[in-house]
């Protein structure tokens with residue numbers, strides 16, 4: 001059942017290249033144009049929307065955070081990302097010009113379901129990005145863009161996250177094409193880049209043993225920090241969530257730029273701090289995060305970088321680097337940078353003797369509010 005792996009989580013991490021490929025499959029024409037046949041929301045509605053609100057929980061919400069950077073860049077539509085339980089119980093500004101995008105692996109998360117019901121009552125169209133066919137959220141939405149990650153058994157979401165980002169990117173590129181935005185000409189390039197991501201994830205998986213070995217050296221850590229900027233920020237939060245739920249270690253993910261606004265006070269000798277470093281091909285972004293890395297290291301923390309191959313600065317300041325392939329565009333980086341963090345959390349849970357697939361107190365789908 002576990003395909004030769006010790007745990008479903010490990011199996012599902014190894015299925016990530018396939019999850020991207022399957023989510024892309026059949027959604028582009030031979031000429032490279034996007035075809036989202038299941039897009040049952042009319043083109044005129046999609047042309048008239050002036051805001052997107054992503055409604056989701058946990059890992060799915062972090063996929064939404066990543067998507068915000070891409071969709072705003074490509075489509076020039078403001079994107080808000082809301083935890084579904086917060087969205088539902090405040091008085092959100094949603095109307096017929098708002099597209100609500102609900103992201104859910106299970107399609108049964110009650111908080112998210114209540115959020116979409118609320119949105120539809122206000123006249124919004126709801127597009128669900130869901131992994132489970134025929135699930136309640138899929139049935140109650142105006143349109144569904146399925147992620148084809150295959151069943152996810154482990155409680156900790158891994159391949160579904162990767163597939164959710166892929167589906168969100170398809171949506172963003174579709175809207176850019178439909179609305180004729182100034183980034184329209186980038187659509188074909190980005191579709192092409194998405195198509196290369198399964199191979200790039202495979203490359204990261206080749207360093208699995210190295211990541212696991214390093215994880216074992218941190219088995220006694222009681223607190224771990226993760227920081228990132230731009231799309232690295234939601235990846236940092238996702239890395240922290242994985243570690244909390246699997247290894248029961250206090251972990252916090254935050255925006256690297258926030259470091260000096262408070263969290264730097266937490267940095268002390270030997271504290272493990274993961275830093276998700278943007279590509280050096282974005283010098284402004286890169287230099288900012290490299291200085292965070294230096295600040296962390298100067299205070300005696302164990303700085304671990306997730307960086308692009310050939311990044312000599314990351315190598316100079318970090319105690320350990322987990323490499324991701326070179327030339328991956330910034331917006332695509334979450335699909336590779338999250339992988340070492342997933343492997344790291346799974347290994348720490350294993351070495352501590354915890355149940356990797358069924359962490360304590362958690363359910364695969366949270367069907368109560």
Ligand code: M6R
Pocket residue numbers: 057058059060103104105106107108109112155156157158241245362364365366
């Ligand atoms: O099924 P959903 O995607 O709606 O679930 C949302 C969250 O409950 C889920 O992502 C949770 O945070 C995972 N355990 C994270 O690994």
